[in-house]
Amino acid sequence: MGQEINLTLFNDDHFAHFHKNLQLETQHLKSVIEQKQLSELPPTAGFEIEAWLIDDAMQAAPNNASFLQNLNDPLAFPELAKFNIELNGVPKRLTADVFSTLHKNLLATWDKSCHHAKELDNHILIIGTLPTLKPSDMTLANMSDMNRYRVLNEQILNARGKPINLDIVGQEHLKFDHYDVMLESATTSLQLHTQIPLTQAHHFYNASIIASAAIVASCANAPYLFGKSLWHESRIPLFEQAIETGGYGGAAHGPLKRVSFGSDYARASIMECFQENLEHFPVLLPELFDDPIDNFEHLRLHNGTIWRWNRPLIGFDADHTPHIRIEHRTPSAGPTIIDSIANAAFYYGLTIDLSNEIMANGIPLPFTQAKDNFYQAARFGLDGNIVWFDGNKQNLQKLIQTDLLSRARKGLQFLQVDHKDIDTYLGIMEQRIANKQTGSQWQRQFIQQQGKNFQDMTKAYLAHQYSELPVSRWDIS
Template sequence: MGQEISFSEFEQGDFDRFYQKLRQETSLLRHLIEHRRFSKRTPVAGFEIEAWILDNNCRPLPINESFLATLNHPLAFEELAKFNIELNSTPTPLAGNVFSRMHSQLQETWDTAYRHAESLNGRLIMIGILPTLVQDDLTLANMSNLNRYRALNQQILQSRGKPVHLDITGHEHLKLDHHDVMLESATTSFQIHIQVPLGLAHHFYNASIIASAAMVASCANAPYLFGKDLWNETRIPLFEQAIETGGYAGVAQGPLRRVSFGTDYARKSIMECFEENLQHFPILLPEAIDSSPEAFAHLKLHNGTIWRWNRPLLGFDADGTPHIRIEHRTPAAGPTPLDSIANAAFFYGLSKNLCDEIITQGLPFPFSQAKDNFYQAARYGLDASIHWLNGKKIRMHTLLREDLIERAALGLASLGISRCDSEDYLDIMRQRLNNQQTGSQWQRQFIKEQGKNFKLMTETYLNNQQSATPVGEWSTH
């Protein structure tokens, strides 16, 4: 959930001062974008992956503070819950054998962290939602000890004026109330980043929006929550409802939500997203930051409290030149490091291909259609029926197999990815499709065969995960 802050409680004056700084920085960003004073680096890749710490009974183990202190790894960080951690990558040019290198780094980081968990009588799992989780695990006692999280909890509940209400209808129905934001910690994801030149940023953002349906379907790994079989990717409605709060007073329950698919494509510039942030979303964390406007500290902090499934980020190159990254947030974590890098390869390739097509031919269908495709794919996975470029309905599995994997291969070739790297990782996706087995499909098949034994399923999942075999090859035994 981003950077730490100094305090967890604020007064009205804090909000007023923060807003003035935010407005100033937004104006400066608009000026820099209009005058194209941004990095011209070729695309750079990166990711963040969230994981769970488990005890030997496959239950959440809330020790991330001591775990991270003793692990002392530069790429490992805390998350909202004490039983979650985040592992990051180092930025890598998106060319050549980039995926082999990203895979090696993630596997090494994962193996180090996993061995460390074992030394503390625990284990690590990368999965969209932990199957053994129960609602009583999600209490403020299990919130990581950071001001940022305490402040977010207070501000979101204050803006809502009522408890969090969860209502998800899938294969089964789950309906409950919760009295803090800890429901969000049940969703663990694989967030893919790409830094792109400013001139491409809004086109790539739009391409990521269009690619989201294929990504959420092919990477699904979260069918169960609190024992209920819900969506193929239950993280999507869970995250949206767990931090459900909207725009300024009067529209708190309106169409502008802090966790959402967004409101539209970026029509002319990526600046449109940052303008929307300023104009439509109340400040949640009015931290007093002593920095120059050129650091964009207030703008970055505010942007970090608005969770579009595709989110533009502002950063800086090593020489201080500002750059834009697109963060794609739809894939679940796991099931393995190999699957994760295959997911990233598919995203980069498909989005690049769609981006090139958007530049030459324009946007292929309305934003409303991209949005509908996304939620259909999140709910029904590979069985979803969506409208594609020709306006006709097609089953997602068929579309992936007959069109989108090849598009991804073409996109990777245009990025200068080595053919060997491209084929190796896209073959993982092809295998997943041929066997019709995503992480969610494997979980559902296990429960179908073994009954609702979520502890046994989690143990079997862990064994498969540690074998490094991609999920398309997993057995339920």
């Protein structure tokens, strides 16, 4: 959801004081990292899953205030649009029966959420982009009633100085202008969090960057937007363009973008990302806090307005020791709860294995190549071709089958995850890759066979989602 703020009107003094506090907290974080005072607890897994509220006609239903009030669950939050919600998992040590436990807990929240949605004559849908969404849904009237979103909208549009130009070329071409940040609400994701020991944090961050291509392709679930067939994972260009504003030195067209793949690996320390935040990105939400400097309130709020696809975060252990989390933002939401847990298992296992390799042998892929791989994978899915460690171009489906699934298994074994959990959730990924049936592929096959009826497709998708059968086993009906 992002951190709520109390004020909606700010003056130059607010921005100046915030920036001064941000400088102090960034310097303090640097000192804390250099003195190795951040948490070294073993890896811990958590997640956020964004979802849609839709009505019986499969249209977006702007009811999240009523839904959340009735649900009254501390794990559920509003998102930017009134037709979006966020469900959170309870963090768990990344070992033993972690995935079956996360699955069980999420299903309990999910079942309760679906029950309360039905009381409003609504349904909950987990999908990357809603196929029935209309441009007319993207209005400020459908923005959730939170100060954070109103101020972000104002500040981003002020920084741009012109409308948002959406221009995505995929199988078809989508191009139009929009006048607020509501386009961002058309993207719903599974955000995977990993609390990682400080000594491993920048290696895990770099590994997450390298893993991004395989994850975004294997979890693709967003081929359609406003009736157009675009990328396998259209969330990627949509989110980047919906909040397209840069850093210092050029406003909307600055050298660094607030939504991006990032500018480089963290070469020596995860601190490099927070230093870049300070040096390159103007403050958007200058809310002032009186908390002690070691709460990092200004740094954390500022960091929450910079949306790298792999984003380092500052959190706290139970004893208030600060820790590093890496938030991986590339997977779509859905198609089912069990698919979501399988996506998490593949990501955690693959990234841990790559992290171990990086620590042993150094970074095996230039950053520019990892970045190019990511966008190729987002556009073409499992049909994409990327350049891997040997410098040769490889088909993604084949690479995942012949190398990356076994790496993921090795990574989970290193974490001492239960063999049953490994077999169950990586088995789902193995079948999905073998069948080459991601959520995006299923949606495209449905439209090819049944015609361009997005309402019927969404109804069929919803029925399959309720069945809890993995997407690899869905038929076209």
